[in-house]
Amino acid sequence: MTSFIFPTEISKNSNLTPAVCKIFFSLQEDIDAISSIPDRFHRHVDFKSGKTWSEIYFTPGSAEFTEKPKDNDAGELIEQSLKFIFPGEDDTNLADLDAIRARPVLVSIQYSDGESKLMGDLANGAKITQVSQVSSKATGAQIEFYCLTPDRACWITA
Numbered sequence: 001m002t003s004f005i006f007p008t009e010i011s012k013n014s015n016l017t018p019a020v021c022k023i024f025f026s027l028q029e030d031i032d033a034i035s036s037i038p039d040r041f042h043r044h045v046d047f048k049s050g051k052t053w054s055e056i057y058f059t060p061g062s063a064e065f066t067e068k069p070k071d072n073d074a075g076e077l078i079e080q081s082l083k084f085i086f087p088g089e090d091d092t093n094l095a096d097l098d099a100i101r102a103r104p105v106l107v108s109i110q111y112s113d114g115e116s117k118l119m120g121d122l123a124n125g126a127k128i129t130q131v132s133q134v135s136s137k138a139t140g141a142q143i144e145f146y147c148l149t150p151d152r153a154c155w156i157t158a
Helices: 091-101
Strands: 020-027 031-035 042-047 064-072 075-087 105-111 116-119 127-134 139-149 154-157
Touching: 020 075, 091 127
Parallel strands: 042 154
Antiparallel strands: 020 105, 031 042, 064 075, 075 139, 105 116, 116 154, 127 139
């Protein structure tokens, strides 16, 4: 049985009003390895030669990242969801989104303080869904990256 030391105090977070300011993704197949460096709350992503993150545009202020514990037969999993608005519609962007729709990806969520979190892992990649809307008030798509993983999103280290 492992012993756990309870903290005597839990201090205030240093970033009290984080906001998602950039979203990047990479196909699982473009990543060589993900390492826990320097601890279990941080990950280092090693890309295959010539591969890196691809940025996806979104309407500023529309992104919402949530993590929710979900019990199942295998134990507790973390349900991760990143929803945002992709404005407008044209055939080029539809083709680009279709290219990644059925493929598992990892997502880098960059906050306003410059720090980034990793959504998904090599065993449990995120899937993308798209709900389109054309109306007099707004045209675009609500994009969602979604995955179930055993761990919460970790900070990405360089």
